[in-house]
Amino acid sequence: MNKPFAITLDPGSSLANHTGSWRTERPVYVDRLPPCNSQCPAGEDIQGWLFHAESGNYEKAWQHLTRDNPFPAIMGRVCYHSCENVCNRGQLDAPVGINSVERFLGDEAIRRAWKLVPPAAETGKHVLIVGAGPSGMSAAYHLRRFGHRVTVYEAGPLLGGMMRFGIPKYRLPRDVLDAEMQRVVDMGVEVVLNTKVDNILDTMQTGKFDAAFLAVGAHIAKRAFIPSGEVSKVVDAISVLRSMEGENKPMLGRRVIVYGGGNTAIDVARTAKRMGAEPIIVYRRTRDKMPAHDFEIEEALQEGVMIRWLSTIKQAGDTNITIEKMELDASGFPQPTGEFETLEADSVVLALGQDVDLSLLEGVPGLEVSDGVVKVDANMMTGQPGVFAGGDMVPTERNITIGVGHGKKAARNIDAWLRGATYVAPPKHQVATFDKLNTWYYADAPKTVRPMLDIIRRQSTFDEVQGGLDESTALFEARRCLSCGNCFECDNCYGVCPDNAVIKLGPGKRFEFNYDYCKGCGMCVAECPCGAINMVPENN
Amino acid sequence: MLKQMEGSHAVAQAVALCRPEIICAYPISPQTHIVEGIGEMVKAGEIVNCEFINVESEFAAMSVAIGSSATGARTYTATASQGLLFMVEAVYNASGLGLPIVMTVANRAIGAPINIWNDHSDSISQRDSGWIQLFAETNQEALDLHIQAFKLAEELSLPVMICMDGFILTHAYERVDIPTQEQVDAFLPPYEPRQVLDTHAPVSIGAMVGPEAFTEVRYLAHEKQMQALELIPKMAEEFMAIFGRDSGGLVRPYRTEDAETIVIAMGSLLGTIKDTVDEMRDAGVKIGVLGITSFRPFPLDAVRQAIKHAKRVVVLEKTFAVGIGGILATDVRTAFFGIQMNAYTVIAGLGGRPITKTALHELFEKAGRDDLIPLTFLDLDWNVVNKQLARERQKRRSGPAAENILRDVSSTAAHIS
Amino acid sequence: MSFQPVKFYQTGTFTVGNRLLAPQERSVQANMERTNSLNSGHRACQGCGEALGARYAIDAAMHATDNQLIAANATGCLEVFSTPYPETSWQIPWMHSLFGNAPAVATGIAAAIKIKRQKGLKDDVRVVAQGGDGGTTDIGFGCLSGMFERNDDVLYICYDNGGYMNTGVQRSSATPPAARTATTMPVGPQPGNVFGQGKFMPAIAMAHEIPYVATATVADLRDLEHKVKKAMTFRGARYIHILVPCPLGWGSASQDTIKLSRLAKETGMFPVFEAEYGELTNSSKIRRLLPVEEYLRPQKRFAHLFGKSPAVATIARLQALADKNIRKYEMLDKEAN
Known part of the structure; x- marks a missing residue:
């Protein structure tokens, strides 16, 4: 075509005009730390495994999850999921049901018999782990992944520690626990049951261990002095829960008084209810001050557990107890009122907290013990080189997820120590806070509620109270994830750029800016749903 | 085939023979019979593969033409007078974009005062629009020029305006020779656009051009019209070869060989002038006529060749540039470069005022005596003019001139009131 | 609680694309092979809504026509910033003629295509005409109405930024009341553009009873x-009216272009709907109803309403206009509310 001069132009010739020179600020892609990941005591990449679950690839999601935590089926039942408390979606409608998806993945894995992968090569190092609870078994798993030989010494007859002896089966069915424990064992972890380590250094020497991780649970109940008669039946909660695992079920009678306000108090009261008793929890403060998680209190109340708030036990008699009413002072502490009441009681169960049996550490030089726990450095090592400790043994809040996290952290540090190095955690990204998001783009999608067991069955059986999600609901729930701070390839930046200055690199490869044409309008930043783009000033 | 028919219908037939693809028009007298004729032929299926579009204005008509022409369709429209002015923006645009649209202008005066009768003010107002402008002397020539126009337009990728006198030609029944389809097909090849909106070879047509290239664009438009100066006579020869008729060309000299006085004019007026010249020649007066067919591009050389031996030139034009006088005359004078000659401008036939042989005889005789003033208004009623001027001198706000004059011209006034 | 349908893609359908969507369900703009009909290197301002809207619309039209598309463009920002010699940003056959004739030019193109098809052209080439609000509601109104009335096979797209931005932000008949423009300054007893004027072209298009009329914004x-x-x-004749914020003319931040489009709809200031043969067939429901202030405040053209003594009465009049839109175009979901 002999085109007229100047009037008629060839298509797309404006590419010669590099409008990027107009720019005073440039957008850059960033990754921010999602609040859930930041919060997770076990250091799970929650967003990462949800990402795989969103596309229905549950096995990949499970594999991604178990990089950090080998017990999703357990976690999906007993973790207090503080991740959900910080979930940005909570400010939109309701937090993503991370815990329920985790459980779904864990149950899928058991159902489909997915295996953890044994190490490709052995290091030849041998690590002793004391205690087959969450912390110990987590460390065992991670150390095996590193290729170390692992031997676990457990004082009890079964694996699981507090997961077995502290948590009732209506919350954690034993087949689930067994399956996830066995999977770790199947990686080649050696287990020595019914063997209490009396002296750690002796055991290490005898077994020629290169390092040890101490993860003894808090199995010793704290006592409180309650004036009581000889015939009064006063027992501790942890013993009651432990004996539930054996042949001889505890004899508590009909009228069971549970003294305390923690999760253990709730657990034991609900257990008693299932055994046909009429448990009453006596707690010295109010519901909102109760250390137990509110959902557990709520579930207990639903099941018929009674709670006497603002009450202390003054005396335990043969068939009754005397309680004193309390009132909160200005600073929230309970103060006695001098008002008394008598309650009928066949037994009193004390649920006032637990201590760890530290006897195995006696005589170990360099150790520092205070308030019943062992002091460890930032690398979880005790004052004795090569001896690491975690879980209930060290100063921390105690729960299973924290224990699992300690196991992972200790394993990394032990691995580094065995190599003569020091583990340095990679730097963390800035947390993706809610204000970084453009939540318009997230469709309204309320949380999927897990089905609850029928109330009658909850009161009379140890069937699991909370059900799981089915596949469609788990998928839905996974897809509620906002992917805070990390590109999930929604194509918004690619779409909203008026200058076509965003290059789409293809599935899984995200995007790049074409700074030849980007004018720096900032629309991609404003319209990025998940806050994965940042504007930075141009320097020249 | 010889036929008796109205000029408009002759043009309609010619356009139909050119196998037009898009016809768009808005009605305005005296153009209506042309497009009515074509419209009927399209509707009757006599013109195949042709779309007739009734648009809502002349501006739209030319705009539709721009779109269809740029899409590679042979496009035709017609208008007149106010209609031409209403489409002016698009008229310039069509030529600026180099689109070979053919448009008939049934020449008519421009208001106010509104007037439907013939003069050349409308076409002439578009002399700088970049269109080629060809003026027809007769209905036969009008017919022939339309056939040539498509070929010319498409060869150069420029729009062509065929100017024919409203009513005098458009509404006159004459004998015309309608060519056969075979003849027209032999003369006019299918349209091969120079640029086209094509999904398989996309281009952007109509870019914004700044100072860096605008002059060049303009010069190239001029250069193209200069090419037309060579192409138009060639095309007339080709036309002659196929149709056996001498039609078109740049200029049309008549008895100018030894003429001392040469009258220059355009359009149907040439007929009356030629009759007058014939009579004066019979009386021994050395007078001739030069008809201008191609007003744009203006054939300076051809005019110069035709008049260089004459003593004087009388430019008789149906148009008037208020404030200076002749328009054709000004262009003619440009051809005089280096020649000393008297050139008289005569404004005639405005708004359909009849131009009589009597008046022409008188005019040419005066010219022969060099007794003419440089700017003459043929048959101007000085009585009316002077009365109004007197009135205005007396009273500053003396009312609208047109109505006052109508009142003065009592006979007309009686007809109207 | 009833479950949402399972077909829920992490962020629903609001984002441009989504890795979880089947390819055929993704937007044209999410496609790596999208046409980029309006290519990079154009000279639109930072954050130009019109540049964005034009690429959205024309790419979609290209997709729908299997790339058999020709566009006619009115004079205006879009034309000026896309085709200054010697560069054009258009990758499709495109033509600019004049300010007020794009609909007629498109008619001509469509007619020519019709004839070419009669003569054997295989491609079903479709025609789009496009212009700004000035070229559409003012100077091009006659040609547009003519095109509608003849029901020519043209899709006309108006990119409405509420004024003559190319010439320096003067008022058009699409400028909203109270808005400051260079010819409706915020001075005198009635600051900004007056109430009671202006025209809403989609309603006029509907009055022509053409096959399809729709409004849209670059936010959705x-x-x-x-x-x-x-x-x-x-x-036949179709009309789509797209609200395109203009950071220059509106006095808004360049990154707020989509946000303002969203707010225009969510406040009811701009109704988003569809109509067929003159009858309303569908309207996009407001998701989170907001007062008009939310839309007005980020724009400097309305800054005079929010000075030390806010123009409460004027804001109330604008709110009344929004409320009327909400009623008239059924912008609230009756089931949800």
Whole structure:
């Protein structure tokens, strides 16, 4: 075509005009730390495994999850999921049901018999782990992944520690626990049951261990002095829960008084209810001050557990107890009122907290013990080189997820120590806070509620109270994830750029800016749903 | 085939023979019979593969033409007078974009005062629009020029305006020779656009051009019209070869060989002038006529060749540039470069005022005596003019001139009131 | 609680694309092979809504026509910033003639295509005409009405930024009341553009009873693409009116272009709907109803309403206009509310 001069132009010739020179600020892609990941005591990449679950690839999601935590089926039942408390979606409608998806993945894995992968090569190092609870078994798993030989010494007859002896089966069915424990064992972890380590250094020497991780649970109940008669039946909660695992079920009678306000108090009261008793929890403060998680209190109340708030036990008699009413002072502490009441009681169960049996550490030089726990450095090592400790043994809040996290952290540090190095955690990204998001783009999608067991069955059986999600609901729930701070390839930046200055690199490869044409309008930043783009000033 | 028919219908037939693809028009007298004729032929299926579009204005008509022409369709429209002015923006645009649209202008005066009768003010107002402008002397020539126009337009990728006198030609029944389809097909090849909106070879047509290239664009438009100066006579020869008729060309000299006085004019007026010249020649007066067919591009050389031996030139034009006088005359004078000659401008036939042989005889005789003033208004009623001027001198706000004059011209006034 | 349908893609359907969507369900703009009909290097201002809207619409039209598309463009920002010699940003056959004649030029193109098809052209080439609000509601109004009335096979797209931005932000008949422009300054007893004037072209288009009329904003890409594609399923005259914020003329931040489009709809200031043969067939429901202030405040053209003594009465009048839109175009979901 002999085109007229100047009037008629060839298509797309404006590419010669590099409008990027107009720019005073440039957008850059960033990754921010999602609040859930930041919060997770076990250091799970929650967003990462949800990402795989969103596309229905549950096995990949499970594999991604178990990089950090080998017990999703357990976690999906007993973790207090503080991740959900910080979930940005909570400010939109309701937090993503991370815990329920985790459980779904864990149950899928058991159902489909997915295996953890044994190490490709052995290091030849041998690590002793004391205690087959969450912390110990987590460390065992991670150390095996590193290729170390692992031997676990457990004082009890079964694996699981507090997961077995502290948590009732209506919350954690034993087949689930067994399956996830066995999977770790199947990686080649050696287990020595019914063997209490009396002296750690002796055991290490005898077994020629290169390092040890101490993860003894808090199995010793704290006592409180309650004036009581000889015939009064006063027992501790942890013993009651432990004996539930054996042949001889505890004899508590009909009228069971549970003294305390923690999760253990709730657990034991609900257990008693299932055994046909009429448990009453006596707690010295109010519901909102109760250390137990509110959902557990709520579930207990639903099941018929009674709670006497603002009450202390003054005396335990043969068939009754005397309680004193309390009132909160200005600073929230309970103060006695001098008002008394008598309650009928066949037994009193004390649920006032637990201590760890530290006897195995006696005589170990360099150790520092205070308030019943062992002091460890930032690398979880005790004052004795090569001896690491975690879980209930060290100063921390105690729960299973924290224990699992300690196991992972200790394993990394032990691995580094065995190599003569020091583990340095990679730097963390800035947390993706809610204000970084453009939540318009997230469709309204309320949380999927897990089905609850029928109330009658909850009161009379140890069937699991909370059900799981089915596949469609788990998928839905996974897809509620906002992917805070990390590109999930929604194509918004690619779409909203008026200058076509965003290059789409293809599935899984995200995007790049074409700074030849980007004018720096900032629309991609404003319209990025998940806050994965940042504007930075141009320097020249 | 010889036929008796109205000029408009002759043009309609010619356009139909050119196998037009898009016809768009808005009605305005005296153009209506042309497009009515074509419209009927399209509707009757006599013109195949042709779309007739009734648009809502002349501006739209030319705009539709721009779109269809740029899409590679042979496009035709017609208008007149106010209609031409209403489409002016698009008229310039069509030529600026180099689109070979053919448009008939049934020449008519421009208001106010509104007037439907013939003069050349409308076409002439578009002399700088970049269109080629060809003026027809007769209905036969009008017919022939339309056939040539498509070929010319498409060869150069420029729009062509065929100017024919409203009513005098458009509404006159004459004998015309309608060519056969075979003849027209032999003369006019299918349209091969120079640029086209094509999904398989996309281009952007109509870019914004700044100072860096605008002059060049303009010069190239001029250069193209200069090419037309060579192409138009060639095309007339080709036309002659196929149709056996001498039609078109740049200029049309008549008895100018030894003429001392040469009258220059355009359009149907040439007929009356030629009759007058014939009579004066019979009386021994050395007078001739030069008809201008191609007003744009203006054939300076051809005019110069035709008049260089004459003593004087009388430019008789149906148009008037208020404030200076002749328009054709000004262009003619440009051809005089280096020649000393008297050139008289005569404004005639405005708004359909009849131009009589009597008046022409008188005019040419005066010219022969060099007794003419440089700017003459043929048959101007000085009585009316002077009365109004007197009135205005007396009273500053003396009312609208047109109505006052109508009142003065009592006979007309009686007809109207 | 009833479950949401399982077909829920992490962020629903609001984002441009989504890795979880099947390819055929993704937007045209999410496609790596999208046409980029309006290519990089154009000279639109930072954050130009019109540049964005034009690429959205034309790419969608290209998609719908299998790349058999020709565009006629009115004079205006879009034309000036896309085709200054010697560079054009258009990758499709495109033509600019004049300010007020784009609909007629498009008629001519469509007519020529019709004839070419009669003569054997295989491609079903479709025609789009486009212009700004000035070129559409003012100077091009006659040609547009003519094109509608003849029901020519043209999709006309108006990119409405509420004024003559190319010439320096003067008022058009699409400028909203109270807005400051260079010819409706915020001075005198009635600051900004007066109330009671202006015209809403989509309603006028509906009055022509053409096959399809729709409005859209650049905030809802999927809706916009859907409407362009739907428009292409009709033969005859079609009209789509797209609200495109202008950072320059509105005095808004360049990154707020989409946000303002969103707010225009969510406040009811701009109704988003579809109509067929003159009857309203669908309206996009407001998701989170907001007062008009939310839309007005970020724009400097309304800054005079929010000075030390806010123009409460004027804001109330604008709110009343929004409320009227909400009623008239059924912008609230009756079931949800």
